[in-house]
Amino acid sequence: MPTQILMPALSPTMEEGTLAKWLVKEGDEIRSGDVIAEIETDKATMEVEAVDEGTLARIFVNEGTENVAVNTPIAVIAADGEDVSAAAADGPAATPAAEPIHEAAEQVPSAPALSEVSTAPEIEASTAVDPEIPAGTEMVETTIREALRDAMAEEMRRDDEVFLMGEEVAEYQGAYKVSQGLLDEFGPRRVVDTPITEHGFAGIAVGAGFGGLKPIVEFMTFNFAMQAIDHILNSAAKTLYMSGGQMGCSIVFRGPNGAAARVAAQHSQDYATWYAQIPGLKVVQPYSAADAKGLLKSAIRDPNPVVFLENEILYGKTFEIPKLDDWSVPIGKAKVARSGTDVTIVSFGIGMTYALGAAEALNSEGISAEVVDLRTIRPMDLATVIESVQKTNRCVTVEEGWPVCSIGSEIAAQLMTHAFDHLDAPVMRVAGKDVPMPYAANLEKLALPNVDEVLQAAKAALYV
Amino acid sequence: MTFKTGCEITCHKFLNEDGSVVGILPEFARDAREMVPLYRAMLLTRSFDEKAVALQRTGRLGTYASSLGQEAVGVGVAAAMRADDVLLPSFREQSAMLWRGVGMTELLLYWGGDERGSDFTDARHDFPICVPVATHLPHAVGAAFALHRAKSDAVAVAIAGDGATSKGDFYEAINAAGLWRLPAVFVINNNQWAISVPRAKQTAAETLAQKAIAAGIEGIQVDGNDVIAVRHVVSQALKRARRGEGASLIEAVTYRLSDHTTADDASRYRDDEDVSQHWKSEPMRRLKAYLQANANWGQDEDEALKSEIVKLVDDAAQSYLETPPPPPQSMFEHLFAELPAVLEQQRAMIVARAERHA
Numbered sequence: 001m002p003t004q005i006l007m008p009a010l011s012p013t014m015e016e017g018t019l020a021k022w023l024v025k026e027g028d029e030i031r032s033g034d035v036i037a038e039i040e041t042d043k044a045t046m047e048v049e050a051v052d053e054g055t056l057a058r059i060f061v062n063e064g065t066e067n068v069a070v071n072t073p074i075a076v077i078a079a080d081g082e083d084v085s086a087a088a089a090d091g092p093a094a095t096p097a098a099e100p101i102h103e104a105a106e107q108v109p110s111a112p113a114l115s116e117v118s119t120a121p122e123i124e125a126s127t128a129v130d131p132e133i134p135a136g137t138e139m140v141e142t143t144i145r146e147a148l149r150d151a152m153a154e155e156m157r158r159d160d161e162v163f164l165m166g167e168e169v170a171e172y173q174g175a176y177k178v179s180q181g182l183l184d185e186f187g188p189r190r191v192v193d194t195p196i197t198e199h200g201f202a203g204i205a206v207g208a209g210f211g212g213l214k215p216i217v218e219f220m221t222f223n224f225a226m227q228a229i230d231h232i233l234n235s236a237a238k239t240l241y242m243s244g245g246q247m248g249c250s251i252v253f254r255g256p257n258g259a260a261a262r263v264a265a266q267h268s269q270d271y272a273t274w275y276a277q278i279p280g281l282k283v284v285q286p287y288s289a290a291d292a293k294g295l296l297k298s299a300i301r302d303p304n305p306v307v308f309l310e311n312e313i314l315y316g317k318t319f320e321i322p323k324l325d326d327w328s329v330p331i332g333k334a335k336v337a338r339s340g341t342d343v344t345i346v347s348f349g350i351g352m353t354y355a356l357g358a359a360e361a362l363n364s365e366g367i368s369a370e371v372v373d374l375r376t377i378r379p380m381d382l383a384t385v386i387e388s389v390q391k392t393n394r395c396v397t398v399e400e401g402w403p404v405c406s407i408g409s410e411i412a413a414q415l416m417t418h419a420f421d422h423l424d425a426p427v428m429r430v431a432g433k434d435v436p437m438p439y440a441a442n443l444e445k446l447a448l449p450n451v452d453e454v455l456q457a458a459k460a461a462l463y464v
Numbered sequence: 465m466t467f468k469t470g471c472e473i474t475c476h477k478f479l480n481e482d483g484s485v486v487g488i489l490p491e492f493a494r495d496a497r498e499m500v501p502l503y504r505a506m507l508l509t510r511s512f513d514e515k516a517v518a519l520q521r522t523g524r525l526g527t528y529a530s531s532l533g534q535e536a537v538g539v540g541v542a543a544a545m546r547a548d549d550v551l552l553p554s555f556r557e558q559s560a561m562l563w564r565g566v567g568m569t570e571l572l573l574y575w576g577g578d579e580r581g582s583d584f585t586d587a588r589h590d591f592p593i594c595v596p597v598a599t600h601l602p603h604a605v606g607a608a609f610a611l612h613r614a615k616s617d618a619v620a621v622a623i624a625g626d627g628a629t630s631k632g633d634f635y636e637a638i639n640a641a642g643l644w645r646l647p648a649v650f651v652i653n654n655n656q657w658a659i660s661v662p663r664a665k666q667t668a669a670e671t672l673a674q675k676a677i678a679a680g681i682e683g684i685q686v687d688g689n690d691v692i693a694v695r696h697v698v699s700q701a702l703k704r705a706r707r708g709e710g711a712s713l714i715e716a717v718t719y720r721l722s723d724h725t726t727a728d729d730a731s732r733y734r735d736d737e738d739v740s741q742h743w744k745s746e747p748m749r750r751l752k753a754y755l756q757a758n759a760n761w762g763q764d765e766d767e768a769l770k771s772e773i774v775k776l777v778d779d780a781a782q783s784y785l786e787t788p789p790p791p792p793q794s795m796f797e798h799l800f801a802e803l804p805a806v807l808e809q810q811r812a813m814i815v816a817r818a819e820r821h822a
Contacts (some may be wrong), residue, residue: 023658189613195643200636207606207620210591211550211612215606235599243592244523244583245798303801332804358814379804 002082003052003340004073008039009063010046011314013261017041019064019074022348027084030077036062037074042145042177053080058088068163133290139320146185147289147321148178148254150311151296152216154326157187159214162300163190165205166218166255175220176315186451202253206235209249216300218256222309223267226251229274236305251298257285257309258350258400259448265436267442270401272349274412275307276377282331283377287310287352289319291375294329302331309352309377336388340370343458344388346411347398348374351449354430355398355419358454368457377407382429385411386419393459394426398454403431428457473673475717476697477687481745483753490696495759502543502691503751503761506535507775509559510748512568513722515777518573520726524785526577528704529556533689533721536747537625537653539563540694540716544702545621550607551599554623555697556653560623564590568780569787578790579798598628601637601650608646617706627658629672637659638679640712647699647705650713652690655720660733661784676713688716689747721746792818 007017021038024030030050037048057078061068068074078084142150144222144237156162156325168175168182170193194201205215219225232253242250258270273282282304286292292310299306321327337352338359347355352373359369370388374380389395395415397408410431415427416423432449477487478493493499513532519525531538538559545551551564558571565586565720573581573591582592585659591607596601604622611618626633628653641648652672656663669675682704686697695714701712719742723730755761796803796811802810 008606140655195639197636197640199632200605201598201639203602203633204606204609204640207552207600207603207614208610209606210603211589211607211610211620230596230599231602234596239592240799240801242579243798244589246583247592248798248801282800313474379806382806389639445560457691 001079002057002086003054003077003079005036005048005050005075007068007070007072007074007078008046008048009046009070010039010041012318014041014070016067016069019061019063019068020045022059022063024056025265026056026059026088026173026381030054030056041105042180050077052077052079054082055084057084063443071178133322133324138323140323141318142289142293142315142321143226143318144286144289144292144310145176145180147293147319148296149180149182149298151293152179153182153185154183154298155300156190159300160216161212162216163192163208164216164218165192165194165201165203167194167196167220169193169218174218176312178310178315179218179420198224198227199231200328202231203235205251206231206239206249207378209236209251210239212246214250214300216254219253221260221267221312222257222271223269224253225253225255225271226269226384232275232281232305232307233278237278237460240304241280249305250303251305252296252302252308253305254296254299254308255310256312256315258311259432259437259444260312262439262441262444263437264439268437270432271307271408272309272377272398272399272464273410275309276380276407278378280305281378282306284331285311285349286329286375287337287347287349287373288322289317289375290414291326291329291335294322294327295331295375297326298331301328306331307405308351314350332376332381334375334377334384335373336370336384337373338369338371340368340392342368342392343396343461344370344372344385344392344460345372345383345396345398345454346388346408347373348377348407351398351400354380354449354451354454357451358398359368359460361455362458365460367462367464374407374452380410380414382411382414382418388416389415389419390422393422394458395423396428396430396454396457398430398449400432400448402434403429404434425461425463428461430454430457467531470675471677473526473671473685475685475687476693476738477690478692478696479690480752481750483578483750483755484753485755486706488697489692492699493692495610496755497711499546499751500693500759502539502695503748503755504769505539505559505693506748506751507769508562508776509535509539510779511770511773512558512562512571512780515781517558517722517726519572519781519784520575525572525575526780527725527727528575529725530722531556533742533746534560534653534655534718535717535760535813536691536694536751537651537688537718540688540691541621541623541651543691543696544695544698546617546618546702548589548636549702550589550591550604550611550617550620550652551587551797552604552607552620553593554600554622554624554628554653555593555595555599555624556655557593557623561590562589563594566590568777569783572781572784573787580788580790585604592778594624598631598633598637603784604648604650605637605641605644605646608641608643608648612644612646617647618752619649619702619705621638621649621651621702623651625656626652626656626663626666626672627661628652630658630666633676638676638681638711641711642680645708645710647708648711649701649705650711651698652713652715654715654717656718656728657724657734659722659724659728660730660735671715673713673715675779681710681712682712683715684712685715689745689750691751692745718747719745724725725755730816762799
């Protein structure tokens with residue numbers, strides 16, 4: 001039987017790539033181990049080796065093709081003795097693509113039974129217009145990755161004291177390619193590759209901040225920032241206070257936070273709630289590209305230490321960004337991402353994907369959910385949350401981190417204090433399961449929240 | 465193939481215990497009268513330490529770390545520095561801080577628990593006291609990075625204890641400073657004790673200075689009880705740093721004649737006889753002997769200086785004791801450059817409560 005060659009994945013989070021070059025042509029004999037093609041992503045170039053032997057019967061995807069999805073058939077090999085022309089006649093659709101390993105971590109919403117809700121009253125979906133964008137502004141499609149890079153580049157152009165420091169940020173352009181192009185534009189004095197020394201470079205950056213520079217520290221992931229947490233908490237967050245106001249630092253600690261896909265317990269940790277507790281820190285976790293860009297610019301300009309939590313899964317997601325000369329989003333301001341009347345869903349970062357997915361599903365069932373994107377975890381914009389709950393009288397919180405002492409716990413406590421009389425149901429928390437992140441794909445999927453859990457929590461709060 | 469890395473650490477010394485001179489004195493010390501300010505600074509530190517311990521023992525100061533016997537380290541370092549260099553002190557370097565212009569009242573406020581003491585009137589670009597062990601060493605690299613970026617020839621100078629050389633911060637800092645050839649000087653005040661842990665239980669390395677070799681920076685040992693030698697090696701290190709020749713690690717070998725802090729009782733874990741032996745090599749006596757022999761330093765002058773210093777220290781202590789405690793609302797000051805609105809409510813609550821109890 002002819003063997004299809006599938007577009008390979010370089011990493012568990014790769015979704016697509018460019019088929020840069022074919023090193024063989026149709027009709028060529030192929031031996032196991034032959035390099036047959038080169039695949040490129042924004043992170044790396046990889047050679048594809050043949051596993052099977054035979055004759056390359058047909059190439060489905062021409063070289064130079066961009067955005068080829070992982071596991072798409074790119075060619076077919078006829079084994080020795082097989083009819084090459086028959087194998088070539090098999091189209092790429094003939095063999096279903098294997099289940100990609102990383103899909104286990106993709107949060108595929110469990111679709112509500114739409115047909116069953118046809119009798120429910122239709123509610124017109126109303127998506128709130130972000131009030132900070134002037135009407136008529138041109139919107140540009142941008143990935144989170146590009147938005148973060150653009151924010152850093154704009155602020156580095158604006159202020160010579162801003163510089164980027166971290167592992168692989170310069171020559172390699174960032175482990176997740178967030179700093180693409182920055183070394184070329186700003187040079188090695190302002191885009192600084194460090195040794196593998198998280199504690200060291202966090203402390204060095206804090207010292208540079210005390211010395212008047214404005215460092216952006218990139219942690220390859222916030223899991224590695226655990227080595228550096230003493231400098232984030234004790235040095236960065238407290239020195240202004242402990243020096244009676246003499247010495248503070250304008251510094252941003254940024255990098256991907258929380259689970260990516262299939263990187264196991266030590267590399268999947270969500271630190272939002274850890275940093276959120278520390279006086280002297282500001283903590284931001286954006287969801288959309290516009291917020292990522294606007295908040296990162298604000299974070300870089302902020303005279304205080306800011307922990308800026310990103311998400312690896314979201315880096316490649318595309319959103320619309322307003323085309324404005326100096327787009328910034330204020331720290332400490334939540335956003336009503338979707339207006340509604342029946343239940344408030346509060347989330348932030350990647351949790352917003354579940355929150356918005358559930359709101360859409362609820363809408364199909366005639367339930368109008370309002371979704372609040374916190375954007376900033378500390379200082380938290382509780383007014384926006386309370387205002388929403390005063391309208392809906394019900395609240396569900398959503399986050400990927402653990403439930404104990406979570407952001408949801410804080411919101412629940414604050415609503416008890418400030419909106420007790422407005423609550424018609426207990427505040428429901430949707431969070432990651434209270435276990436270290438399992439490595440197994442099926443267990444990882446179960447450990448993370450999903451749309452259905454949010455949906456069920458909202459229904460529980462609505463007693464339906 | 466076998467590589468053999470040579471390790472040669474030179475220990476510098478000019479003054480013997482009896483004040484006699486070894487070798488040829490550096491140029492700054494050729495006129496012995498020029499050494500009187502160093503003597504004065506060491507005397508001031510010793511007198512200040514005595515007062516601080518007395519205040520603590522009478523319940524008027526928090527836990528305090530005396531620098532008894534180690535005054536030459538901080539004075540030697542600070543005397544070698546320029547005003548625009550940056551000092552990053554650990555918690556036992558009052559001698560260096562006083563030389564740099566930090567006030568005695570400010571230091572007492574700090575040790576009395578008032579953060580306003582770290583908002584120095586002078587030496588404003590110097591870093592506040594670092595109590596966590598060694599965490600200021602990466603900061604020094606950052607400060608040096610900032611100076612280098614600003615194309616200044618000023619240098620960041622950090623002082624840490626011998627125990628600090630066992631910490632990751634120390635290794636990460638000297639590694640980066642070496643890698644980037646930054647203008648930093650790391651001074652190790654090796655007083656032989658990390659609370660109750662003797663130097664011998666800290667590392668198998670024969671010297672602390674040799675730890676510089678792995679980082680690719682200069683490593684020097686100096687008699688930390690010889691203020692002329694300390695000032696000399698630090699001056700040399702500063703010159704190298706200013707010329708773009710990178711960082712240095714200086715191990716100043718001295719001895720902690722006092723307890724670790726006022727919360728410690730060293731007699732529980734070390735031999736009194738051992739301490740007595742070290743009194744013979746303490747730094748004040750040898751410098752005084754040197755001044756007597758070479759600078760016509762007389763007993764009258766010495767007494768006059770002591771009286772002047774005692775008065776200065778008493779005045780500073782009085783000023784400290786008369787400073788009202790920080791007002792309740794100051795608890796929220798300097799938390800952020802601007803207080804977020806959500807904290808204003810907490811501040812108002814604290815102020816209202818304080819007024820009710822007033």
